[in-house]
Amino acid sequence: MEHHFDDLDQPASVVVGxxxxxxxxxxxxxxxxxxxxxSIGGAGFNLDHPDAVEECFAExxxxxxxxxxxxxxIPPGAAQPRALMDxxxxxxxxxxxxxxxxxxxxxxxxxxxxxxxxxxxxVAPSISLGGEAGLAAWSAAAEAQRNLAKVAxxxxxxxxxxxxxxxxxxxxxxDDSDTEMxxxxxxxxxxxGEPAATVSAVAxxxxxxxxxxxxxxxxxxxxxDGGSLMxx
Amino acid sequence: MTAPLKDKLLKDKLLKDKLLKDKLLKDKVVxxxxxxxxxxxxxxLACAAAGAEVVVTARGASGDETTEMIRAKGGxxxxxxxxxxxxxxxxxxxxxxxRVYGGLDAMVHNATSRESSQPHALEDASLELWEAHxxxxxxxxxxxxxxxxxxxxxxxxTLILLTSPAGIEGSATLPFYGMSKxxxxxxxxxxxxxxxxxxxxxxxxxxxxxxxxxxxxxxxDETLEARIRSxxxxxxxxxxxVDVGYVAAFLVSDWANYVSGQTLVVSGGRFTxx
Numbered sequence: 001m002e003h004h005f006d007d008l009d010q011p012a013s014v015v016v017g018x019x020x021x022x023x024x025x026x027x028x029x030x031x032x033x034x035x036x037x038x039s040i041g042g043a044g045f046n047l048d049h050p051d052a053v054e055e056c057f058a059e060x061x062x063x064x065x066x067x068x069x070x071x072x073x074i075p076p077g078a079a080q081p082r083a084l085m086d087x088x089x090x091x092x093x094x095x096x097x098x099x100x101x102x103x104x105x106x107x108x109x110x111x112x113x114x115x116x117x118x119x120x121x122x123v124a125p126s127i128s129l130g131g132e133a134g135l136a137a138w139s140a141a142a143e144a145q146r147n148l149a150k151v152a153x154x155x156x157x158x159x160x161x162x163x164x165x166x167x168x169x170x171x172x173x174x175d176d177s178d179t180e181m182x183x184x185x186x187x188x189x190x191x192x193g194e195p196a197a198t199v200s201a202v203a204x205x206x207x208x209x210x211x212x213x214x215x216x217x218x219x220x221x222x223x224x225d226g227g228s229l230m231x232x
Numbered sequence: 233m234t235a236p237l238k239d240k241l242l243k244d245k246l247l248k249d250k251l252l253k254d255k256l257l258k259d260k261v262v263x264x265x266x267x268x269x270x271x272x273x274x275x276x277l278a279c280a281a282a283g284a285e286v287v288v289t290a291r292g293a294s295g296d297e298t299t300e301m302i303r304a305k306g307g308x309x310x311x312x313x314x315x316x317x318x319x320x321x322x323x324x325x326x327x328x329x330x331r332v333y334g335g336l337d338a339m340v341h342n343a344t345s346r347e348s349s350q351p352h353a354l355e356d357a358s359l360e361l362w363e364a365h366x367x368x369x370x371x372x373x374x375x376x377x378x379x380x381x382x383x384x385x386x387x388x389x390t391l392i393l394l395t396s397p398a399g400i401e402g403s404a405t406l407p408f409y410g411m412s413k414x415x416x417x418x419x420x421x422x423x424x425x426x427x428x429x430x431x432x433x434x435x436x437x438x439x440x441x442x443x444x445x446x447x448x449x450x451x452x453d454e455t456l457e458a459r460i461r462s463x464x465x466x467x468x469x470x471x472x473x474v475d476v477g478y479v480a481a482f483l484v485s486d487w488a489n490y491v492s493g494q495t496l497v498v499s500g501g502r503f504t505x506x
Binding site: 097128131134143155219 | 418
């Protein structure tokens with residue numbers, strides 16, 4: 001899906017994730033700021049095998065380098081709360097290990113195309129920071145993702161590539177099947193009167209992070225939840 | 233032996249005498265995975281010294297050696313072969329703890345992949361290598377948690393996952409190790425919240441410790457030990473039993489009854505950012 005056309009020398013800004021409201025808003029905002037924004041993800045996309053991920057990037061980017069990678073993907077149903085004792089091996093893999101594998105493959109595929117001075121933003125659920133009952137498997141995946149982003153920031157900084165994390169309330173990442181969580185409530189929602197975390201606000205932050213005004217930021221985690229969670 | 237280490241070992245003797253005298257872990261049953269060497273063996277020895285009955289699990293025969301070491305010092309231990317990547321193995325180990333000792337107070341998941349100390353590059357490391365890490369540390373934690381929960385509820389027990397500072401700050405040279413340890417750290421937090429109402433505590437332990445693998449690395453690089461020691465404010469690398477094992481014993485003990493959801497970093501001051 002292409003959201004903005006520009007000259008062929010312009011690097012692509014790749015947004016990885018199912019077409020959730022958040023992903024759509026990030027694509028829209030990147031496009032409106034002059035990025036050549038393309039998306040990877042959704043039904044029919046297989047991000048669990050190196051060759052498949054490579055094909056996704058080739059199809060989305062063609063011969064373009066990648067200037068921006070935004071990863072905001074979770075498998076359908078992964079955000080549905082489930083006690084750890086109620087998970088079977090398949091459920092564990094869906095909610096935890098498959099997320100880590102696909103994120104790793106996306107980062108590796110993107111790295112092969114990343115332009116000097118590029119920027120990577122991982123949008124991950126804030127449940128990994130303080131933990132969340134019923135979402136243990138997903139929280140484990142999210143913290144592994146965040147660790148991956150830190151490693152990438154350390155290793156790719158020499159090439160001018162920055163890698164940061166935006167930590168958001170899990171409801172912003174869940175798909176439409178995650179009805180138990182809701183989009184306006186949940187354990188990390190702010191109290192009445194506090195600023196809410198919205199898809200628009202998070203997309204703003206993502207665009208800020210990939211822009212020159214954030215050139216000194218890398219390896220950071222910004223918590224975008226309206227102040228519900230204040231990490232030490 | 234350096235003077236600071238001599239002092240430490242003297243203090244350790246005093247501490248061990250006190251632990252033995254007080255029997256901090258008297259009547260506690262502790263299962264330790266990967267207890268055939270290194271930190272796992274250190275935890276098993278420390279818990280036994282504090283009076284616990286220890287189920288020593290390891291993939292191979294090295295667990296028998298740890299068991300003999302405990303018995304030689306008058307402790308109680310039972311060896312079980314266990315590959316934590318195999319759910320049946322883990323369930324059988326817990327069943328052995330119940331059969332031999334009648335309960336389980338602590339599940340300590342320490343086992344790590346044999347690949348854990350092999351440097352690799354994030355950009356081109358294979359999924360097969362990730363699987364080697366994940367199957368032991370990440371999926372192994374899942375297996376240990378599910379297999380032990382019922383028994384831990386019965387005793388008001390505790391789950392302890394061995395993680396690492398690399399799981400907090402990331403490792404440029406061991407990225408998969410750090411990622412798998414990070415996953416365990418979040419699992420600690422979430423399970424502490426999920427299991428707290430059942431009376432089960434969940435904590436993490438992130439050590440910097442001298443293990444057989446580290447010794448081999450020192451032999452391969454004569455300057456490595458000095459370089460690492462220079463980064464540790466206390467000036468030495470942790471010893472698996474006296475520096476790490478006793479902290480694990482504390483977390484198992486009733487002294488830590490109100491501690492849950494935490495990752496204790498045991499690194500001689502090397503890691504202070506949390």
